[in-house]
Amino acid sequence: MAHTTDRGGRKAGTRKRADAERNIVAIIAAATESFARDPDASMTDIAKAAGLGRVTLYAHFPSREQLLRTVLAETIAESTRIIEAASPAEGPPAEALARMIRSCWPLLSRFGSLHAAAQRALPADEVRRRHDRPMAHVERLVARGRAEGAFRTDLPVEWLVTTVYTLLHAAADEAAAGRLATEAVGEILEKTLLAALKSE
Amino acid sequence: MAHTTDRGGRKAGTRKRADAERNIVAIIAAATESFARDPDASMTDIAKAAGLGRVTLYAHFPSREQLLRTVLAETIAESTRIIEAASPAEGPPAEALARMIRSCWPLLSRFGSLHAAAQRALPADEVRRRHDRPMAHVERLVARGRAEGAFRTDLPVEWLVTTVYTLLHAAADEAAAGRLATEAVGEILEKTLLAALKSE
Structure with a gap:
C-alpha cells in the first residue's frame, strides 16, 4: 500500500513538474513577444498572452x-x-x-x-x-x-x-x-x- | 481704505509670485543636478537638494x-x-x-x-x-x-x-x-x- 501511494505521489509530482516546466516555457515565450512589441507590457498582458492566470504567472516570476x-x-x-x-x-x-x-x-x-x-x-x-x-x-x-x-x-x-x-x-x-x-x-x-x- | 488694502494685497501677491518663481528656479536647478548624478533620483531627493519641503515641490510639479x-x-x-x-x-x-x-x-x-x-x-x-x-x-x-x-x-x-x-x-x-x-x-x-x- 505504502508502495502504491509512493508511486502515485511520484507520478503526481512528475506531472506537476511537467506542468510547471510547460508554463515557464509559455511565460518566457509570451513575455519575449510582449516586450518585443511593447516595452511597457504589463504582467497582466503577459499572463493573457501566455494563456495563464496572474496567480500562476506570479508563482513562477514574483516580479x-x-x-x-x-x-x-x-x-x-x-x-x-x-x-x-x-x-x-x-x-x-x-x-x-x-x-x-x-x-x-x-x-x-x-x-x-x-x-x-x-x-x-x-x-x-x-x-x-x-x-x-x-x-x-x-x-x-x-x-x-x-x-x-x-x-x-x-x-x-x-x-x-x-x-x-x-x-x-x-x-x-x-x-x-x-x-x-x-x-x-x-x-x-x-x-x-x-x-x-x-x-x- | 479700499485703496490701501488693494495695494497691500497687490504687494503680498507680488511677493508670493516672487517666492514661487524662486522656488521653481531652485527646483529645476536641483532636479537637473540630481538627475545628472542619479537617473533614479526621487522627488524626496530633489526636494532635499532644493532645500524645500515635498509639499512645495508637489505644488509646483505634481509628478x-x-x-x-x-x-x-x-x-x-x-x-x-x-x-x-x-x-x-x-x-x-x-x-x-x-x-x-x-x-x-x-x-x-x-x-x-x-x-x-x-x-x-x-x-x-x-x-x-x-x-x-x-x-x-x-x-x-x-x-x-x-x-x-x-x-x-x-x-x-x-x-x-x-x-x-x-x-x-x-x-x-x-x-x-x-x-x-x-x-x-x-x-x-x-x-x-x-x-x-x-x-x-
Missing part, C-alpha cells in the same frame, strides 16, 4: 523585473550562440565583423523593443553587464582587427565596442518604431560600423 | 514625470542655443560637425545621466521627439554635407542623424559611468562621427 531578467538572459544567450556560429575569430576582421552583424541582426530585430523594456526597468549597468559575453566577442574581434591593421587604433577599444553595441540596439529601436526598413538594416549597420571602425 | 519633462525641455533648449551659436550652416560640413560636437559636448557631459533618467521614465518616442529642434540642425548639416560631397549618400539621412544622436548620448552615459575620460570625449566623438559620416 516583472525578474521575468524581464530571465527573458533578457535567454535572448542574450541566443544572440551569443549566433555570434559564435559566425566564427568572429576567423578570416579578415572587416569580413568577420560584417558576418557577425548580419548573423545577429535578424535576432535583434525579432526582439524589437525588448532592449528598451530592459533599459526602462533595470539599472543601466546591469543591462550592459548582461551583454558582457556577446560583447567579449566583439572586443576580441576589434583587438584582432587593430593588431592586423584593419581597424583604427586612435580610439579606445572600449569605445569602439560601445559604438557597435549602441548602434546595433539603436537600429533595432528604429526598425521597431518603423523608422528604418527591417530588410535594409543589416547592410546599413555593416556600412556604418565598418566606416566607424576601419583604420584610415 | 516626477512632469518635473523631468520640464528639466529635459530646459536642457534641450540650452543645447539648441549652443548648437546654433556654433553656426552649423557655415563653413565646410566636416568642420561644422566637429565644431557642433565640441560645443555641445561639455553641456551633454554636465547633464550626465539625465538622458538615461528620461529614457527610463518617459516614452521613448517622446524623448526623441523632444530633441527634434537640435536634431534638425544636425539633419540640415548632414543634408548640406551630402549635397557638397563631404558626407556619404549611401545611407538614409535619418539613420545618419540617429547615429549622431545615439553616439553623443552613449558617450555621455560612458563618461557618467566613469568608463570614458570626460576630457577625451570631444575628440573621440569627433573622430568616430566624422568617420561614420564622411563620403568614401
Whole structure:
C-alpha cells in the first residue's frame, strides 16, 4: 500500500513538474513577444498572452523585473550562440565583423523593443553587464582587427565596442518604431560600423 | 481704505509670485543636478537638494514625470542655443560637425545621466521627439554635407542623424559611468562621427 501511494505521489509530482516546466516555457515565450512589441507590457498582458492566470504567472516570476531578467538572459544567450556560429575569430576582421552583424541582426530585430523594456526597468549597468559575453566577442574581434591593421587604433577599444553595441540596439529601436526598413538594416549597420571602425 | 488694502494685497501677491518663481528656479536647478548624478533620483531627493519641503515641490510639479519633462525641455533648449551659436550652416560640413560636437559636448557631459533618467521614465518616442529642434540642425548639416560631397549618400539621412544622436548620448552615459575620460570625449566623438559620416 505504502508502495502504491509512493508511486502515485511520484507520478503526481512528475506531472506537476511537467506542468510547471510547460508554463515557464509559455511565460518566457509570451513575455519575449510582449516586450518585443511593447516595452511597457504589463504582467497582466503577459499572463493573457501566455494563456495563464496572474496567480500562476506570479508563482513562477514574483516580479516583472525578474521575468524581464530571465527573458533578457535567454535572448542574450541566443544572440551569443549566433555570434559564435559566425566564427568572429576567423578570416579578415572587416569580413568577420560584417558576418557577425548580419548573423545577429535578424535576432535583434525579432526582439524589437525588448532592449528598451530592459533599459526602462533595470539599472543601466546591469543591462550592459548582461551583454558582457556577446560583447567579449566583439572586443576580441576589434583587438584582432587593430593588431592586423584593419581597424583604427586612435580610439579606445572600449569605445569602439560601445559604438557597435549602441548602434546595433539603436537600429533595432528604429526598425521597431518603423523608422528604418527591417530588410535594409543589416547592410546599413555593416556600412556604418565598418566606416566607424576601419583604420584610415 | 479700499485703496490701501488693494495695494497691500497687490504687494503680498507680488511677493508670493516672487517666492514661487524662486522656488521653481531652485527646483529645476536641483532636479537637473540630481538627475545628472542619479537617473533614479526621487522627488524626496530633489526636494532635499532644493532645500524645500515635498509639499512645495508637489505644488509646483505634481509628478516626477512632469518635473523631468520640464528639466529635459530646459536642457534641450540650452543645447539648441549652443548648437546654433556654433553656426552649423557655415563653413565646410566636416568642420561644422566637429565644431557642433565640441560645443555641445561639455553641456551633454554636465547633464550626465539625465538622458538615461528620461529614457527610463518617459516614452521613448517622446524623448526623441523632444530633441527634434537640435536634431534638425544636425539633419540640415548632414543634408548640406551630402549635397557638397563631404558626407556619404549611401545611407538614409535619418539613420545618419540617429547615429549622431545615439553616439553623443552613449558617450555621455560612458563618461557618467566613469568608463570614458570626460576630457577625451570631444575628440573621440569627433573622430568616430566624422568617420561614420564622411563620403568614401
